[in-house]
Amino acid sequence: MKRRLKRADYQIPPTELAVYLLGKVFVGANGAFGRIIETEAYGGGNDPASHGNRGPTPRNQVMFGEAGHLYVYFTYGMHYCTNVVAGEKGECAAVLIRALEPLGGMEKMKNARLKTFGKGAIKETNLCSGPAKLAQALGIGIKQNGIDLTKPTPKQKVHIYDDGFIPEKPGKFYAASPRIGISSGQNLLWRHFFPENPYLSSTSS
């Protein structure tokens, strides 16, 4: 059974949404999809590492909007990162999708990755094992910034659904750690992931 996540599912604090999204299935703009195995929470209060920490700007305005929308930003001159807006309207909160376990559309993922990088980029464990990798593999770019995940259409396929996946160890099925790649807020254990999963982002341990 498949259930597409609805608005209310997203209207919770980012730290809760980061855990809730683990195990759910993320469908990309090109139809490829994978299971969410690694997330990070941002904002939702005083978070020095959040893009919205110093108030709204043209880039981060989506983070202040309605939950259930996609926040995509460009970074390091060549990469996109994919976030899901959380919390209440007016609040700045989002969850970064850091890694997926590929489930379908593997050929599409490989083709997308092959375009800009070499052969080494299309190993199955290299397809979605990082925020910029999965964005590229699933066709997520700046055009997807601000789209509504609760209302996919034939043109906008991006959404998240629950396929009834049950973690192996209910109650203690995920681990928490400091977030990766940030220069402040390292004290917060806001990264959540399935431990010992071979598809985790490579910068994780």
Added chain:
DNA sequence: TAAAAGATCCCCT
């Protein structure tokens, strides 16, 4: 107007 940093990735040693 300028400068710095960046929620990253890949390849080489």
Added chain:
DNA sequence: GGGGATCTTTTAT
């Protein structure tokens, strides 16, 4: 383990 690629956004002058 280390450095280069590459360029937008933000903040400071």
